[in-house]
Amino acid sequence: MRIDVVSIFPDYLAALDLSLVGKARTAGLLDLRVHDLRDWATDRHRTVDDTPFGGGAGMVMRPDVWSRALDDVIEEPGAPGVRLVVPTPSGEVFTQRTAEAWAGERQLVVACGRYEGIDARVVEHYRATGVEVSEVSIGDYVLNGGEVAALVVVEAVGRLLPGVVGNPESLVEESHGAAGLLEYPVYTKPADWDGREVPDVLLSGHHGRIARWRRDQALERTARRRPDLVARLDPATLDRSDRDV
């Protein structure tokens, strides 16, 4: 998969050289390219923004600069599997389901806005050209720009690409996985750490009881921390013992 990130702060994306995503790039599983939007500005000061029509606070990013950048970076506009991603606090919420869907794309182009955002005609124009465009938010709080959201999207999607996570089993039981539950608590050695003991059941070797205990813990934790997720569980996935938790 190819991912392009366009930003006026390309150094913000340096973290993508590290860890799992960095390894995916080295292994040739992910072709990640970071671009400086100012390379497509035309004036001496490399201006990318201007004052908003209609008045108001702040600056808006210019559509002409953005379209020159995106025309250069989008490989084949309108082809299947090409998606323009615009991080914005007014977008639809980016979730694990979104990451799963995008992991099957050919190219993601992430357009990071700063200031009050990007001139609205940019999204209009690329949609009209047949490009799939997604305006997404990573949660209900305000950041200064799309760069942190771009990091979130690249890591969430990148780790789902085939071969990136060493043991695919670790993608199965994790929080926000198919079960719709948060993950159960985990323990390792020592079994007694300064008088704090690991729950007995985990030392029992009884796989059935361990699985039941873990599911109960996941259900309890989800009910307490994320009642919104419990409300959305598919009743068909619940068993008789689940209903007692």
Ligand code: 6GU
């Ligand atoms: Cl995607 N951008 C900005 N600027 N703020 C946000 C966000 C995105 N998601 C949540 N807050």
